[in-house]
Amino acid sequence: MSAALNGNVAADSPAAASGPPRKLQISVLRYNPQEPGTAPHMQTYELEEAPGMTLFIALSEIREAHDPSLHFDFVCRAGICGSCAMVINGRPGLACRTLTKGLDQTITLAPLPVFELIADLSVNTGKWMRAMSERLETWVHMKEEEVDFSRLEERMEPELAQQIYELDRCIECGCCVAGCGTARMREDFVGAVGLNKIARFRLDPRDARSDADYYELVGDDAGVFGCMSLLACHDVCPKNLQLATQIAFVRRKMLVTGLK
C-alpha cells in the first residue's frame, strides 16, 4: 500500500509525470473488398499521443476525427473478449490493451491473415471459430442425458478445476492461427486454438469422449499431426496459454491411440 502513496507509481498510471506528447504515425493496411475498384494500400494517419493511450483509443480517435470509413473491431476494450486482434508491427496481438507508449513513433497495423477479410482491420474470426467448434465438437459430451439439477453438483478436485480453467481461458482471438505456419499452408488446419480445446475437454472428467473419439477429430494432418512445432502460437497468445506444451501432449496421446 505504501509504495503507491509514497509516489512509487508506475510510469503509465495517471499519477505519473507527463512529457511533451509525441506525434504518432499510424500506418494501416486498408482494403474494403466491398468497394469496387479499390486495391489494398497503406494509409498513414498522424495523431498526438495522449497519456495512457491504447490502440483502441488511437484508432477510435482516427475514425471520429479523421476518417469515418476506417474499419476495425473492438468490444470489451479490456483485453478479455478477443475481438481486436490484429497484426501490430508485424506481430499478432490485442490492440485494445496495447499501449502506444510501448511502441515506436511509427506504428504499422494490418488485419490478421488466414481469416476472411471484412474490411481494413476487421476480419471474420467468428465464422472461423464457429466452424472449428462444430468440427471438433467443443462442448462437454455429457454422460447422462438428464441430470437432476435439484441435487448436489458432481464433485471435482479443486486442482483439476483450476487446470481446466487454465485451458478454458482461451478467448478465440485468432492470434495463434494468424501466427501459425501450418495454417498459412493448410486451410483446414484446426490451429492451436482447436488443439487446446481438445486438451481442455480431454482433461474434463465430465466429457464422455475417449482418446479414440478425439483421434477421429484431430488424428491427422489437419489436426495435431499438421503442427510443425514453430511455436509462434505459444509466443503470441495474449493469455499466455502453454499452447506448445498442450499440442505436444495431445500429439503424444494421439500417437499412442493411432498406434493401437
Place this chain on the structure above:
Amino acid sequence: MKVIYTDVLVIGGGLAGLRMGIGAKRRGHEVIILSLVPPKRSHSAAAQGGMQASLANVIKAKGDNEDVHFEDTVRGSDWGADQRVVRMFVNTAPKAIRELAAWGVPWSRVTKGDREVVINSKKVTITERDEAHGLLAQRDFGGTKKWRACYVSDGTGHAMLYAISDQAIANSIAVHERTEAIALIHDAGRCYGAIVRDLTTGELSAYVAKATAIASGGAGRLYRVTTNAVICEGIGTAIALETGVAALGNMEAVQFHPTGIFPAGILMTEGCRGDGGLLLDGEGHRFMPDYEPEKRELASRDVVSRRMEEHLKKGKGAKSRFGDHLWLDITLLGKRHIESNLREVKEICQYFLGIDPVVDLIPVRPAQHYTMGGVRTDPTGESPTLRGLFAAGEAACWDMHGFNRLGGNSVAETVVAGMLVGEFIGDFCDKPENDLNISTGLVHEFLRREQAKLDRLLDGGGSEDATALRVAMQEIMTERFGIFRNGADLEYGVDALQKLLVRSRNIGLKYKARGANPELVTAYRVQKMLKLALCVACGALARTESRGAHFREDYPRRDDARWLSRTLAVWSNEDSTRPALDYEPLDVMVMELPPGWRGYGAKDYIDHPETARRAAEVEAIRKNVNGAGRFAAQKALMPYEQMLPERFRGANERLDEPLDEVHHVQR
C-alpha cells in the same frame, strides 16, 4: 428484399439470449439468434467475480438458502423489485448453476481443511468441511449476509459464456453474427419479428417470427464513463421503445460500480473487495468504516459508490492529472491469492496501468455499470402490451433488481431468466392461436420504412455530425444523471437531451457507403440512444425521492408513501421529444418482505401507510406456521411456485438440507 421465417427470433447472443435460445430449441422450435458480434465476444464475458446461487458449500455460506438470497436481493433493490420474481429467481439459481456445472464450466471448488482469508482487513483462518470438498466454492460479495458468489477465478462470465455458447452450437442453433435488429415488426399489439441490418453488407432483411426475444444487454454507453463494452448501446431496448406500444420500466435506475479503473473505467471486480480488498483515500486512510460501520466496503454498490463520491467531494481523493480518484488496495491478499483468484485484475492492471496489484494500489472511481431498467415484462418475460415480444437479462425489467442490483446477481439473472423465459417462449409457440398470421404487405411496409430512414441519413443532406451528438449526449448523462442528482441539473439535462434529439433528426454523413459503414451505424444508433437517454432523464427528474441507485440531493429520503412504484416509459408519438411516463404501484399488502431499513445506507425513509399493517400481518402468519418449516412459512406469505415452469419447480439440495429421495422435498 429478403424475408426469413423462424419460430423464435432472439436478439442478442450473450448469456441470456443463448440460454433462451437453447431452451426454446429443446422444446422443438426453430431458433435464430442475432448478434452484433461473435457471441463469445458478448459483454457477458466481462462479468468477472461471480454468480450468486445459494449453494452454501463453504463454511462462511453455512445457513444460506433461498430465503436469505431473497432478502438480500429485495433489500439490495431498495424494495423496488417484484418480490415474486425475486422468489422465482432465487429458487432457480442453484439449478441454473448446477446445469452449468454439468455443461463444463470449471467452477472453482472447495478444498477441505484450514485456509487463510482476509476479513475486515484481518487475516483469519477458517476451516472448510470435509464433506464440502470438491463442491462449488463461494466468495463474499457486497450486500449479502452469506458468502454466495460462485466463481471461476475472476473469469466467471467468460467461462459461463463459452460453455453456453458451445451448448448452442451443440444444439445446432443458428447465430447470425454481425447483424443488428433496427426495428420490430408489429401490428395491433402483436410482435412479428424484426427488420435486421447486416453490418457487413448493409443489406436489410425481415426476420418474421412467432416469438421475438430481446436479450441485447444494457445501455452503459449512454454514459461517457462506463465499465460496459462499446457494443452496450441499448439498441434492443430502444427498438422496443420505438414500437410506441411496449413500455420500458425504471430506466432512471442506473448502477455505478465503485471500482472502475481511473480514468479508463475498466472494471475491477467486486471480488477484490469480497476477498478482503480495501478502499483508501488520498492519505491512505480506509474511509468506508467511517460511513458504513455495518458492511464497510461490502455495502451494496449504490451505497459504496455514493460514499466514495461523498468522500471525494470533501477533497479527500488522490490527485492526478485526470482529476481526483481513490485507491483500491488488494496488496493485503497476497501474491498467491491474486495470481490464482484475481488474475484478470492483475492482467488489466499490468496492461492498462503498468502496475502490479500485488504491491501497488489501483486508482479507482465509480463508473456506470448496469442498467436496472429495461423492457417491462410480466414474470413470464413477455411484454404485457406487445404480445409475442419477450425480453430477458439486462435488457429486461421483469423486475428482480428494482433500483439497485447486487453484485453477482446479473450473470445469475441471465441464465435463470434464459432458462425460465425459454420455457415460456416454448409454451407460447406451442399454442395454435399464436401461429403466424401476418400479411407480407405489413412486412414490406416495415422494410420500406427502415430503408427510407437509412437513405435519409445517407442522402438526406443533413448537417449534424453523429459522433458529436453522441459525445454531447454522453457528457450530459455523466455530468447530470450520475450518482448524485438534483432538480436543477436534471431539468437542464432533459432540456439539453431534447435539443440533441431534435438535432439528431438532421444528421448528415461524410462517408456514404451502403455496406459496412461505422459512421452510418453511429448515426442510426445515436437517434435511438437519445430516446433511451430521455427515458432515464425524464424518469429521474420526475422521481422526487431517493431509492437505490437513484439519489436526489434535493429529495434524499426514500419515499414509500409516494414512490413505491415502477416507472413506465412509452414513446407513443414518433415526433415527440420525450416519453410519456406512467407508474405501476407496488402492492405492500402482498409483499413477503415489507419495506424497512436495508441494513446499510440511510436509515431515514418515509413509510408507506400500509407497511405497518403488512408487517404485523407477516409476523402473525409466521407465528401461525411456526414449526412447519421455512417452506411452509414462505408459501403462506407469498405463494409463487405456480408461476414457475413445472420442470424448474422444487427444492434445492444442500449439504445441510438433503432432499427426500422420492418427493424432492426437504426432509
